[in-house]
Amino acid sequence: MTFDIAVKRIYEAPDKADGQRVLVDRIWPRGVSKEHAALALWLKEIAPSDELRKWFGHEPARWAEFRERYRxxxxxNDEAVAQLRGLLGEGKVTLLYGAHDEAHNNAVALAGYLRGTG
Known part of the structure; x- marks a missing residue:
């Protein structure tokens, strides 16, 4: 099954094309109101463990190993993954994250995992 998944920083403005917006960070992003976030769901249970998140530290050199450990x-994490796959079965889902690095973050890794590409 192919899923319609997008990845976007939560600081970007919500858009109707986002579909269901799901925050996949364990920690609420600074300076973002719940109204601005326009979330369908905050699925913090699917975020990397605190230990893994701190180890990674958004260091691009650790990206490949981070993806493997996160996988x-x-x-x-069957329950959280099933919950997210259930939403994907309903249509487009945009995975939201707060990190500055748009290429090396848990939402990108999670999208790859769900697509079966990483």
Whole structure:
């Protein structure tokens, strides 16, 4: 099954084309109101563990290993993954994150995991 998944910084303005907006960070992003976020769901349970998040530290050199470690965590997180796949079965989902790095963050890794490409 192919899913319609987008990835976007939560600081970008919501758009009707986003579909269901899901925040996939464990920590609420600074300076973002719940109204501005326009979330369908805050699925903090699907975020990387605090230990993994702190180890990664958004260091691009650790990206490949971070993705592998996060994949292992996701493989053991059936409930949260099933909840997100359920939303994807209803249509487009935009995974939201707060990190500055648009290429190396948990939402990008999670989208790859859900697509079966990473």
């Amino acid at each position: 292992v965590e996701l493989d053991g």
